[in-house]
Amino acid sequence: xxxxxxxxxxxxxxxxxxxxxxxxxxxxxxxxxxxxxxxxxxxxxxxxxxxxxxxxxxxxxxxxxxxxxxxxxxxxxxxxxxxxxxxxxxxxxxxxxxxxxxxxxxxxxxxxxxxxxxxxxxxxxxxxxxxxxxxxxxxxxxxxxxxxxxxxxxxxxxxxxxxxxxxxxxxxxxxxxxxxxxxxxxxxxxxxxxxxxxxxxxxxxxxxxxxxxxxxxxxxxxxxxxxxxxxxxxxxxxxxxxxxxxxxxxxxxxxxxxxxxxxxxxxxxxxxxxxxxxxxxxxxxxxxxxxx
Amino acid sequence: xxxxxxxxxxxxxxxxxxxxxxxxxxxxxxxxxxxxxxxxxxxxxxxxxxxxxxxxxxxxxxxxxxxxxxxxxxxxxxxxxxx
Numbered sequence: 001x002x003x004x005x006x007x008x009x010x011x012x013x014x015x016x017x018x019x020x021x022x023x024x025x026x027x028x029x030x031x032x033x034x035x036x037x038x039x040x041x042x043x044x045x046x047x048x049x050x051x052x053x054x055x056x057x058x059x060x061x062x063x064x065x066x067x068x069x070x071x072x073x074x075x076x077x078x079x080x081x082x083x084x085x086x087x088x089x090x091x092x093x094x095x096x097x098x099x100x101x102x103x104x105x106x107x108x109x110x111x112x113x114x115x116x117x118x119x120x121x122x123x124x125x126x127x128x129x130x131x132x133x134x135x136x137x138x139x140x141x142x143x144x145x146x147x148x149x150x151x152x153x154x155x156x157x158x159x160x161x162x163x164x165x166x167x168x169x170x171x172x173x174x175x176x177x178x179x180x181x182x183x184x185x186x187x188x189x190x191x192x193x194x195x196x197x198x199x200x201x202x203x204x205x206x207x208x209x210x211x212x213x214x215x216x217x218x219x220x221x222x223x224x225x226x227x228x229x230x231x232x233x234x235x236x237x238x239x240x241x242x243x244x245x246x247x248x249x250x251x252x253x254x255x256x257x258x259x260x261x262x263x264x265x266x267x268x269x270x271x272x273x274x275x276x277x278x279x280x281x282x283x284x285x286x287x288x289x290x291x292x
Numbered sequence: 293x294x295x296x297x298x299x300x301x302x303x304x305x306x307x308x309x310x311x312x313x314x315x316x317x318x319x320x321x322x323x324x325x326x327x328x329x330x331x332x333x334x335x336x337x338x339x340x341x342x343x344x345x346x347x348x349x350x351x352x353x354x355x356x357x358x359x360x361x362x363x364x365x366x367x368x369x370x371x372x373x374x375x
Binding site for chain 2 (some may be wrong): 038042045046048049051052055146206208210220227228282
């Protein structure tokens with residue numbers, strides 16, 4: 001039979017764990033809201049930029065960012081989180097990259113021409129311990145994420161592409177679908193994939209004055225568009241992280257509740273058994289006395 | 293006419309203005325009501341606008357792009373140097 005005191009101690013410890021997971025869930029919920037707000041804040045900028053790009057994209061411009069080269073060196077940006085306790089959030093990223101390294105990018109990995117650039121402490125720790133060439137320049141991006149920080153990282157990759165240090169830049173990140181669902185995505189940041197033809201024909205008919213010229217505007221806007229694309233991935237990842245943490249902590253709280261229920265049952269059973277035993281002893285003792 | 297200035301992080305300004313001056317790539321230019329549709333890139337410099345609510349204000353930006361269409365000016369700026 002379990003020791004009464006031991007069971008009681010476990011109940012106390014599970015209760016406090018449950019309080020922690022509950023608090024973490026609420027903190028994650030608040031942070032998720034802020035992360036979603038950041039996405040909402042970024043949207044008007046991204047939309048307008050796209051609109052303007054479509055208006056000028058009738059001009060055929062050769063941008064160096066779209067140059068298709070024979071791929072020699074690959075940069076793989078792995079967007080992970082700084083903190084754990086968020087379910088399979090980071091593990092999903094690592095698993096996806098493992099598959100990439102074993103399959104599509106196998107040759108580059110073998111030749112050592114593939115660099116993994118982890119963003120976030122979890123990725124940093126993971127790739128430090130592994131046989132992967134890693135680039136840790138921007139691993140500490142999260143604490144004060146702003147567009148400016150994201151821009152620097154994107155510019156690093158873009159400069160690397162222009163200077164032919166990388167021929168291809170991929171980003172692996174968690175896309176935010178909803179609070180409970182994150183989708184791991186692999187997206188090609190560079191070279192730029194050919195843009196879809198403009199669908200917005202109404203806007204294309206407006207007779208704009210272009211200053212300085214259409215071509216120069218396109219040349220200036222394309223890097224901006226790459227940067228905002230990258231920023232969006234980071235914001236998505238941050239919202240996903242908090243969503244994943246919220247779900248994980250919600251599950252943990254539920255599990256703790258179930259465990260508590262069982263422990264309380266054990267506790268009460270044990271207690272009752274002890275009382276019954278005691279009564280039996282007293283009755284037995286009294287009977288022995290009266291019989292004597 | 294309506295002016296909005298947006299960065300990826302936030303909306304810096306939106307409201308009715310009487311005029312707005314931009315640091316265009318080929319020199320500063322001013323936009324008044326009923327300006328023709330225009331798309332222009334911006335160089336580093338100052339954006340000055342006369343807001344109906346707040347009066348004359350100046351922002352320093354790192355470059356960007358501006359679109360003028362039907363009395364609506366949209367300014368996209370990556371980074372504000374000072375407000």
